[in-house]
Amino acid sequence: MNDPRPSDPRAAARAVDALHRGWPVTLHDDGATLTLFAVETGDAAALATLDPAGTAPLLISAGRAATLRLANQRAAATPDGPVLIERTDWLDFPAATAIADPQFDLRTPLKGPFRAVEGAHPALMAQALRLARIAGVLPAFFLLPAPAEDGAILTPADIDAHEDADRLTIAVRARLPVDGAEDAEIVAFRSPEASEHVALLIGEPNGNPPLVRLHSECLTGDVLGSLKCDCGPQLRAAIAEIKKAGWGVLLYLRQEGRAIGLINKLRAYALQDQGYDTVDANTRLGFAVDARDFRIAARMLTLLGQKRIRLLTNNPAKVAVLRDNGIDVIERVAHKLPPNPHNERYLATKRDRTGHQL
Ligand SMILES: Nc1nc2c(ncn2[C@@H]2O[C@H](COP(=O)(O)OP(=O)(O)OP(=O)(O)O)[C@@H](O)[C@H]2O)c(=O)[nH]1
Numbered sequence: 001m002n003d004p005r006p007s008d009p010r011a012a013a014r015a016v017d018a019l020h021r022g023w024p025v026t027l028h029d030d031g032a033t034l035t036l037f038a039v040e041t042g043d044a045a046a047l048a049t050l051d052p053a054g055t056a057p058l059l060i061s062a063g064r065a066a067t068l069r070l071a072n073q074r075a076a077a078t079p080d081g082p083v084l085i086e087r088t089d090w091l092d093f094p095a096a097t098a099i100a101d102p103q104f105d106l107r108t109p110l111k112g113p114f115r116a117v118e119g120a121h122p123a124l125m126a127q128a129l130r131l132a133r134i135a136g137v138l139p140a141f142f143l144l145p146a147p148a149e150d151g152a153i154l155t156p157a158d159i160d161a162h163e164d165a166d167r168l169t170i171a172v173r174a175r176l177p178v179d180g181a182e183d184a185e186i187v188a189f190r191s192p193e194a195s196e197h198v199a200l201l202i203g204e205p206n207g208n209p210p211l212v213r214l215h216s217e218c219l220t221g222d223v224l225g226s227l228k229c230d231c232g233p234q235l236r237a238a239i240a241e242i243k244k245a246g247w248g249v250l251l252y253l254r255q256e257g258r259a260i261g262l263i264n265k266l267r268a269y270a271l272q273d274q275g276y277d278t279v280d281a282n283t284r285l286g287f288a289v290d291a292r293d294f295r296i297a298a299r300m301l302t303l304l305g306q307k308r309i310r311l312l313t314n315n316p317a318k319v320a321v322l323r324d325n326g327i328d329v330i331e332r333v334a335h336k337l338p339p340n341p342h343n344e345r346y347l348a349t350k351r352d353r354t355g356h357q358l
């Protein structure tokens, strides 16, 4: 039986808020129920109240399980798929934190042995991990024995609604002279997950398809001038390239850290300080290597009336998703910037492991 209640993005927003505050969240679908208690934001006292018998198992992702050498017990298909760890006496709150958070991998000799057990609701467990990514918390939950009285409640359909690109709308347009394009106009969008994506329209339409750049938010690179990545130079060069082409659109997508959020991206950076590359760092954290949803960009271009474009990117996945979502990408234009000593390895990893044409 499907839930008769229409899907509601607000239920997902309430769940995200609850996860930030360390409150339980109940996910349900087709009669199955999981009550989640996030390891990152919860605490031992609350867990003792919510799970007095101490039986709640621990849900983590397959990428994290592989790091903990649990991968062979229950292989999930993807690094962000679910693995359930049996609850034992020693698996208390601090032990769960050491399991969840890779920053303790070198410092905390992990206890054990762990045993991965079959979860009754793998599809719903996968939705729980998806919710962790959306909330930007570590993908690790105790599965509580019963829903909490005042906990947030939601369904996978509510999460879909929360991430539904078709619900994006244009909120406002204004002139915004920027360095390199004094004639620019900014267009801001409202989205169900409350991200304020923006488009910068540069130049005047000249009969040719616009040159378009999809830029994913990178606070460290865009604002602080980080040399670890190529985002800052790519952002500024994109504006210059579009201006040079006559006209076009820069989409600034609020997909920080390839959509794992700033805090988790910085966790990945801490792992990179230990020698892992950008791909392995995401996997060790328990996230997909790239969790971005470029359908948002297709929707923004459609709302702007630009369905035939040239795309400035080295990432074939952007071209593919736009094409699958009604945008005619007539040309891919390379967007390479000179490396610096700090981002050479990052760029090599993009070329060798994530399919970027660099
Ligand atoms: N998780 C994670 N995100 C990163 C890391 N370095 C940069 N990012 C994010 O990656 C996004 C930029 O993606 P890139 O993979 O560099 O480039 P791209 O957008 O796929 O491809 P191009 O269009 O060719 O530039 C931004 O959201 C950055 O915040 C990292 O080490 N880990």
Ligand SMILES: [Zn+2]
Pocket: 218, 220, 221, 222, 229, 230, 231, 232
């Ligand atoms: Zn960056």
